[in-house]
Amino acid sequence: MTASLLTLADSRLPAGGHTHSGGVEQAIAAGLVRDPASLAAFLLRRLVTSGAVAAGLAAAACRGRNLPVLDAEADARTPSPALRAASRQQGRGLVRVGRRAWPSPLWDALPAAPHHPVALGVAAAAGGLTPRDAAAAAAYLSVSGPATAAQRLLAMDPLTVAAVTARLAPEIDAVAEDCLSRADGELSADTDPLLDLLAEVHATRGDRFFAS
Template structure:
């Protein structure tokens, strides 16, 4: 088990393109939903328990070695907003480029060939974790953490919030990250016998709405 790979994948400096995306935080700030540290924490908590859980389940399932193309279909079914599908595939394409360099393997090559315009980011993450010698739980942890670390970090630029306060938010949400990663992995362990329908499919309609609004905004700091 390559624990160093877990640190590399979860590192915000890993060249996977996440720095260009706010995970909906920019539009939430524009709409007045996120105004300060307290409202940011609530936003992250909601995102973690919905889209974060879904991403963690997909990543964990891919890390078990389950067919990534079937998981691609499952990701499509769980991503209603076209803007979010587009963002996920952009991030997946960039992540795939990075992980193929870091951990070359035939599974990543096959996914790149099958999805030249980009696969969904959680699916790529799970395949990468599998190739790097990580467990499904590891993949779920990375996906869950990324679902809130990106939006939280973006608010430093958007609202000039104190980075120390942002770190405290992520720390307070630690037990909830544990819960999401564990639940996602438990579901993923059943995917080989029950199919992708067993994976989490929690929805976040507000995230869908703000993603579509953000995609139409002519001037924006982040891509999503």
């Protein structure tokens, strides 16, 4: 069933991810991301915080945990209203394409416009994937989208950006593994105040290319 994982993590899957920068647009505006090194630092920071949270939620959703409860857990781990809205917007987009791609009764247990990692876990289960796969997809997507957003906004060399993303593979795998090694039911809560602040400032701007 590995091919389903490739489809799920493919940036071309039409789930709306290309309109979200994962905080990169505001990080660039704030001068925090300006070159490959600062981009790599930002992506790593994002991976081990919101990426780890997303991976844990996706794995738990894939494992069949109570979905409305997980959705509330995601709310509790996302202090920024702008980030909660962005996550639900992307969750809704993933449900739209996921229902068509991997029909399953599992979708019916999701709340309307669920958080993206929760929807991702359901998509993984519907596609016959494992919780480990769901966690890996969530961790990977937490950096792949922001990386391409930075490439577009700064007109960076796409080969460099691809290399930055590829070299994060060991860290992405480690985040996915960490979800599985935790005690049953324990979810990461390592949220990053910087991402919350960037998202809140970004949401007030009238001159943005990205939805978040």
